[in-house]
Amino acid sequence: MDKVEQVFIIANGYKEKALTIANDIKSYLESNGVKTIISAICDFTDKTEVPRGTGLLVSIGGDGTVLYSARLVQKLGIPILAVNLGTFGYITEIGASEWKQSLEEVLAQKSTISRRLMLRVTVIRKGKSIWQELSLNEAVVTSSGLSKIIRLGLSLDNTRAGTFRSDGMIIATPTGSTGYSLAAGGPILDVEMSAIIVTPVCPFTLSNRPLVTDGEKTVSISVLPGQRTEVVLTVDGQLYCDLQEGDQVVVEKSRSKALLISSQIRNYTEVVRDKLHWSGELHA
Numbered sequence: 001m002d003k004v005e006q007v008f009i010i011a012n013g014y015k016e017k018a019l020t021i022a023n024d025i026k027s028y029l030e031s032n033g034v035k036t037i038i039s040a041i042c043d044f045t046d047k048t049e050v051p052r053g054t055g056l057l058v059s060i061g062g063d064g065t066v067l068y069s070a071r072l073v074q075k076l077g078i079p080i081l082a083v084n085l086g087t088f089g090y091i092t093e094i095g096a097s098e099w100k101q102s103l104e105e106v107l108a109q110k111s112t113i114s115r116r117l118m119l120r121v122t123v124i125r126k127g128k129s130i131w132q133e134l135s136l137n138e139a140v141v142t143s144s145g146l147s148k149i150i151r152l153g154l155s156l157d158n159t160r161a162g163t164f165r166s167d168g169m170i171i172a173t174p175t176g177s178t179g180y181s182l183a184a185g186g187p188i189l190d191v192e193m194s195a196i197i198v199t200p201v202c203p204f205t206l207s208n209r210p211l212v213t214d215g216e217k218t219v220s221i222s223v224l225p226g227q228r229t230e231v232v233l234t235v236d237g238q239l240y241c242d243l244q245e246g247d248q249v250v251v252e253k254s255r256s257k258a259l260l261i262s263s264q265i266r267n268y269t270e271v272v273r274d275k276l277h278w279s280g281e282l283h284a
Contacts, residue, residue, distance in 0.1 A: 012061030
């Protein structure tokens with residue numbers, strides 16, 4: 001990656017430790033001649049302005065802070081160094097005590113970047129686009145009230161794939177394959193893949209199974225007539241849009257990818273192995 005002369009830090013404002021680490025990173029970077037700006041975020045729906053000249057964004061918090069950061073800088077082509085306030089998360093491979101080593105590699109221009117597929121999610125109502133957002137993890141269509149079955153139509157490109165009666169539908173990226181989609185029975189994908197996962201949530205018909213499709217395809221979900229509950233679209237668990245019967249949710253890959261600085265201490269396989277306890281032993 002190019003030489004970094006300015007860093008923008010986004011810290012989870014609800015976590016005191018995040019602000020402490022942010023200030024430590026700021027001191028370290030400025031001692032190395034790198035201009036550093038800190039922003040504490042308490043609302044993941046805010047549209048924070050990324051300062052002009054930023055060459056690196058440091059996200060301090062959890063996976064949710066990374067998802068927010070990715071939407072901010074995806075179109076700008078700015079890499080993200082994600083620091084987790086525990087050990088490490090599925091997306092945040094770098095632990096809270098490991099940031100200095102990672103930044104040393106950044107400043108020495110020796111970092112490795114993981115390029116992650118992102119989704120563009122659009123709501124079409126009566127032929128017009130009324131809502132659009134980006135997603136690093138997933139877009140989910142579910143009931144907005146008490147758990148009730150909803151009826152959704154699914155199409156891949158211009159081909160109808162079927163009608164689903166279920167608690168909802170998840171459209172996930174490879175990065176999001178370890179999130180809600182995994183909990184709903186979806187597969188784990190390598191994060192470098194260009195693919196989209198379609199995972200029904202508790203389908204009424206047992207033959208409705210998760211589907212992995214080419215990342216170049218457009219996935220469309222139609223909210224069919226005769227719903228017995230309100231329906232809502234959720235993006236990355238942070239952004240919401242109320243849907244109406246007849247609406248169409250169009251999900252396609254974004255033109256640009258999220259750029260995440262890879263940890264030199266552990267890789268994605270090690271993260272998944274440790275998180276899911278793939279040790280060959282029983283776990284309570």
